[in-house]
Amino acid sequence: MLSINNFSISFNETKILEDINFDVKQGEIVTLLGSSGCGKTTILRAIAGLQKEHDGNICIGDTCVSSKEVYKQDREVGYIFQDYALFPHLNVEENISFALDKLSKKDRNKRVDQLLEQFDIIAHKHKQIHQLSGGQQQRVAIARAMANKPKILLLDEPFANLDSQLRYKTKMWLKNLIKKYNLSAVLVTHDKKEALSISDKIGIIHNKKLLQFDATQDIYSKPVNFYIANFLSEINILPKALIEKLELNVKENQTAIIEISKSKLTNKNTLLEVEIVDKSFCGEYYEILVKDVKNNETDELSMIKSTLENIDLNEKIYLDLKRENIKIILK
Structure with missing residues (x-):
């Protein structure tokens, strides 16, 4: 579903990432794990089309959507930002509707109601964002990301702003949601427990490189070097x-x-x-x-x-x- 090939990126003269390669199959949850500032979010932004300048190819399905030769604006991805990026001047319904501007008003309203029902936030339809709890805000952000029925879900530290008990419940809910709709998902985090509990595969980034990309149990039990072993356990x-x-x-x-x-x-x-x-x-x-x-x-x-x-x-x-x-x- 998603293929990252020879991905490298520099800001000015500073190399941020170098020769990153990994694939995400349909229905698979892949987590990019690493310390803060290692370039994880930069990869998400490039997949979403928010970061245009890079080397290498990004392909969704059989289509190359991003390279030096090709750049496609429309991509079947949904992006959930760390701070949710909800519009404070719009209510819940309007925030979700914002992602559906290409639909007619009738179809847009129908889709919004489906999402409100699906994510159990129908009672908050007309509330302002500041009136919601952190968990409710996150559900609105996920509903907006899912509005156009994306094939790939991109999640940037999605549980960072939740307390530990709510984080666990939301993590399991989101994992089940991704599996239910057979989505491909790329999650970015620096929390190793979060990565181990939700992922089918994990890639660990350090010193500009993807050190290891493997099935979750394999990368835990068979780390290729000391850094990975010490990072995961x-x-x-x-x-x-x-x-x-x-x-x-x-x-x-x-x-x-x-x-x-x-x-x-x-x-x-x-x-x-x-x-x-x-x-x-x-x-x-x-x-x-x-x-x-x-x-x-x-x-x-x-x-x-x-x-x-x-x-x-x-x-x-x-x-x-x-x-x-x-x-x-x-x-």
């Missing part, structure tokens, strides 16, 4: 002492890691005795900093979401890791 880097004791084959350009959730402490004698440097109570778990007692030069390990259940702090403490949970990846 909280990890520990194994100290040299433990790598040697486990006889792991780690090359110079590689590092051995393990997810913090799979790092355990025990009083049972294992390969690495550790000393607790610091601990902070966080409710269901402790944030614990430990170091190898036999090697003062070893880097400290931060262990997050580790419990101290059944641990006697007056006894010797060991790091308990299962070999199968250790990953060896590129630095």
Whole structure:
């Protein structure tokens, strides 16, 4: 449904993105994930036709809609902005109607009523935007984006302005909506949990490049390098002492890691005795900093979401890791 080929863009002399390639199938939710300012929104704007100057091709279906040779203004996309971009001087009905200017008044009114009903905001039809809650405003923005029955939905940090409870409910509602209408969707966020929970595929952007683009479970379980592993999950880097004791084959350009959730402490004698440097109570778990007692030069390990259940702090403490949970990846 959507194909991005060799996409690069510069502002003045500054290169923002370089050689970005990915495809989005029909009915698929793809998330572009990365730190703020990495160029995620720039890609969305280019797909929507709001950013004209770029290298490479953007194709929707079989049609190239944007390149140095071709530029098409009309695209079957709906765009949901981070701040919703609703018109404050128009009411709910008028905001949605704004996207339907090519229809007759009769057809426009009929379509607006369908959308109001569909998104459960019919009771707010004549309200001004400032009279709505954040969640209601978002539904108006989504209704407007869906008004012309787009094939592709573009979402720029769509849940950023919602509280955590409403964010979860809205996220699941939107995911089901996209799947129900078999839309293709490209979501931009810097929230890894949001990306993992809603996406079919994830692309991670860093230093102008798309480092990895893969199915959600694959990119999580098989990160191609340390940056991706550390971005998607909280990890520990194994100290040299433990790598040697486990006889792991780690090359110079590689590092051995393990997810913090799979790092355990025990009083049972294992390969690495550790000393607790610091601990902070966080409710269901402790944030614990430990170091190898036999090697003062070893880097400290931060262990997050580790419990101290059944641990006697007056006894010797060991790091308990299962070999199968250790990953060896590129630095």
